[in-house]
Amino acid sequence: MMFKDIHIGKLIVRKVRESGIEMxxxxxxxxxxxxxxxxMYDSPxxxxxxxxxxxxxxxxxxxxxxxxHLILYAPPSGADKKKNASRNTEESGLPVFRKNIYTQQIISFILEQIQTGKKTPNQVIQEYKIPKTTLYKWISKNK
Known part of the structure; x- marks a missing residue:
């Protein structure tokens, strides 16, 4: 599943069909x-x-x-994390999330990109802002 372009209506239709729920x-x-x-089914x-x-x-x-989608395509940069973490705790009542949580689906998606040759490890690191050590741990665990 590609997380870049999400058409939520199409995904809902697919899940409705899988679940067999009647109209x-x-x-x-x-x-x-x-x-x-x-x-709604036609709505992105x-x-x-x-x-x-x-x-x-x-x-x-x-x-x-x-x-x-946010984890893969809009991760915060290192400088932004530090700046926003201190500002958010003082100015906002919203929770501050300290870490990205990579699900098994995301890890599988990224490893598949590397295994099929669509992306190199360096491209993945640069494009998705995944720490180098994290990526190489995933690669070594999934060999």
Missing amino acids: PRIMNFLKKTEAEILA DLETGILLRWSKLLEYDFFRLYSQ
């Missing part, structure tokens, strides 16, 4: 008409409240797709 149940749970639900993005309800109905964390 009347979906309409009742989301309190939407069939036309509104079909429009949805409001967070609706996405949360889909996640509950289908028992799948659709938000994780966006988290993985």
Whole structure:
């Protein structure tokens, strides 16, 4: 699965088909008409409240797709981490996340990129901002 371009409607349709949930149940749970639900299937993005309800109905964390996108395509730079960590704790009531969490799916995706020759380890390090030691640990564990 590529995390770069997320079309959430298409992913929801796939999960609905896999789960076998019927349209009347979906309409009742989301309190939407069939036309509104079909429009969601065509939508590349949805409001967070609706996405949360889909996640509950289908028992799948659709938000994780966006988290993985952020880990791969928008990691904070080293200077930004230090600057924002001190500022965020003083100015914001929001939690500050100290580490990126790489799921097994992300690790598999990155290792597949290297194994198939699509990317070199150096390209992965530069593009995704994954620490060199972390990447080489993944490679040695998955040989």
